[in-house]
Amino acid sequence: MxxxxxxxxxxxxxxxxxxxxxxxxxxxxxxxxxxxxxxxxxxxxxxxxxxxxxxxxxxxxxxxxxxxxxxxxxxxxxxxxxxxxxxxxxxxxxxxxxxxxxxxxxxxxxxxxxxxxxxxxxxxxxxxxxxxxxxxxxxxxxxxxxxxxxxxxxxxxxxxxxxxxxxxxxxxxxxxxxVEPPKRDRPLIGMTSFGKTVLRYMVTLKPALEARGYEVAVFHATGMGGRAFESLAAEGAFAAVMDFAPQEVANHLFGGLSAGEDRMTNAGRRGVPQIVAPGCYDLVDFVGWRPAPPQLADRPSHAHNRLLTSAVLAPEERRQVARAICDKLADASGPVTLLLPRGGCNEWDRPGAELHDAEGLAAFCDEVVASCPANVRLAEMAAHINDAEFTDRALAVFDAWVEEGVIPRP
Incomplete structure (x- = not known):
């Protein structure tokens, strides 16, 4: 047998x-x-x-x-x-x-x-x-x-x-x-993030969404995590996505740990409802045990560990990232809300933190406002991405879409 x-x-x-x-x-x-x-x-x-x-x-x-x-x-x-x-x-x-x-x-x-x-x-x-x-x-x-x-x-x-x-x-x-294959017995929400030292919203959002009857999968957006997220989005595995760490877009533009050119596109192609935010948009990851790539060698940086280091983008480069994100979202066939926390987009860029750059943050936010496509609902807020106001706003958008039938109920 x-x-x-x-x-x-x-x-x-x-x-x-x-x-x-x-x-x-x-x-x-x-x-x-x-x-x-x-x-x-x-x-x-x-x-x-x-x-x-x-x-x-x-x-x-x-x-x-x-x-x-x-x-x-x-x-x-x-x-x-x-x-x-x-x-x-x-x-x-x-x-x-x-x-x-x-x-x-x-x-x-x-x-x-x-x-x-x-x-x-x-x-x-x-x-x-x-x-x-x-x-x-x-x-x-x-x-x-x-x-x-x-x-x-x-x-x-x-x-x-x-x-x-x-x-x-x-x-x-x-x-x-x-193997225990995915059960698909509850609608699946795909979320991108990093560890709790830099982005913390998933600590609040995951249990809140699970209490509503949804399953939540959080993907570590350091190249391969984004790749896994995109492959499942392309399959139509998600009922909705909370793509709050699109840093791999900047990685792809500036020679960091890329998740591929199609990062931040597959949910849109499938018409999956997207709630998006620019977590860590200002950072480019590179291999920590190698010298920094020449184009990033003179930048302020943060070493996460011996494997991974992140360099900070200059203001004009942040504008380029903003335009790239908006261009990707412009092709979405489903509903998109872009949450823009003007108070900062990762823990290291708060006022007084090691990578704070008020000019760069303002440049990025201004470019998002200028480039936001007509199919995307832009929701600006004064809060930081790690503040309760951000998670409250994300849940408010999610709940409204459930009520409207945009996101299926469990």
């Missing part, structure tokens, strides 16, 4: 031994496997459950077209499209409970597309020679993907890479057995 089925994906022409070892480890623990071959030139030692021809056809092409292109990048993008479509179909049909993809840079490129096609809660593991590498852009990393470094795995089996593969087999099967 087997309880869970794992989709095992890779190029079975060149990594047959490694993939079969992975399959045997899963089977040895009582799991079942379904194999998918994403090879192009060669053939596996024995047929896979999903052949490379089926994969290429699902990608809108054929193996012959991939070969005839004469370009390995073009060929693998055909296979990536097909593998993503096939994996989603297999999951939707209830045939697989998790997926594991094995590869180098080519296989990892494909694995990111395949993993992104699967919903949150489906265990998805990538065993790669470039796991955790800066080669991997944040905007392509799915919200709940797991990665394992394939040490010693470039070519052929050995005791070093078997250690990685056997752990990966146990991890994906264990995850498929243990």
């Amino acid at each position: 087997t309880d869970k089925t794992i989709l095992v994906v890779g190029t079975y022409d060149t990594k047959n031994d490694e993939l079969n070892y992975l399959c045997s480890c899963i089977a040895g623990q009582g799991g079942a496997v379904l194999t998918m071959d994403v090879s192009v030139l060669g053939d596996p030692a024995r047929p896979a459950d999903v052949s490379k021809h089926q994969v290429a056809e699902a990608g809108g092409s054929s193996i012959h077209a991939a070969i005839d292109s004469g370009d390995e990048n073009v060929a693998m993008q055909i296979m990536a499209r097909g593998a993503a479509a096939m994996a989603r179909g297999l999951h939707d049909d209830g045939r697989v409970d998790g997926v594991i993809v094995l590869g180098g840079t080519m296989g990892t490129d494909l694995a990111l597309d395949l993993s992104a096609a699967l919903p949150l809660g489906v265990p998805k593991y990538i065993v790669s020679t470039v796991s955790f590498s800066p080669l991997l852009p944040p905007e392509r990393i799915p919200a709940d993907v797991q990665m394992i470094l394939w040490a010693g795995g470039l070519y052929g089996l050995n005791s070093v890479c078997k250690s990685s593969l056997s752990q990966a087999a146990g991890a994906v099967l264990g995850a498929a057995r243990a």
Whole structure:
């Protein structure tokens, strides 16, 4: 008897031994496997459950077209499209409970597309020679993907890479057995923030929204958190969003820890009601253990820890951030309220605090007022973002939308 089925994906022409070892480890623990071959030139030692021809056809092409292109990048993008479509179909049909993809840079490129096609809660593991590498852009990393470094795995089996593969087999099967998928039994509110030392509104808002019958997920807006937030917004997972920490917009503009160019756009595209505020708009995060990027080297900064440091933007740069935020909100198809706390937008910019800049704050606020698009309701207040007045105003907007039917009741 087997309880869970794992989709095992890779190029079975060149990594047959490694993939079969992975399959045997899963089977040895009582799991079942379904194999998918994403090879192009060669053939596996024995047929896979999903052949490379089926994969290429699902990608809108054929193996012959991939070969005839004469370009390995073009060929693998055909296979990536097909593998993503096939994996989603297999999951939707209830045939697989998790997926594991094995590869180098080519296989990892494909694995990111395949993993992104699967919903949150489906265990998805990538065993790669470039796991955790800066080669991997944040905007392509799915919200709940797991990665394992394939040490010693470039070519052929050995005791070093078997250690990685056997752990990966146990991890994906264990995850498929243990996972508690999102229940979706209450409307979900997506919120962005940072730790309580800099932004504190979630301490009040989360219990208040839960008391109203909603579920609240708070995303840490330091690059990957924003990426996860955007991927779920794109799926339509949120009943409403409180996007109060759009700092990743500034990060993307000025070379910080980006969440991708589509940050602050996906909820709008889906028509999801948005309550927005500019928490930490004035900061650009960079890797704390590296020298500051040249464009930020002369700025006042705050070191959160040894991993993360934030530099402060100049007044004209803050105007640029204001325009970027307003441009993104202008494309929203659903209702948007922009809360503008003129008293400050993070704890470090209060009067007397280390990063206070009255001129910069005024420049940002003035530019927001000047650039705010017609589809956005602007609500200015004298308060600081961490004051009770801010959370009271956010809840007032939320409650009004519930009464109007804009946000569904629990």
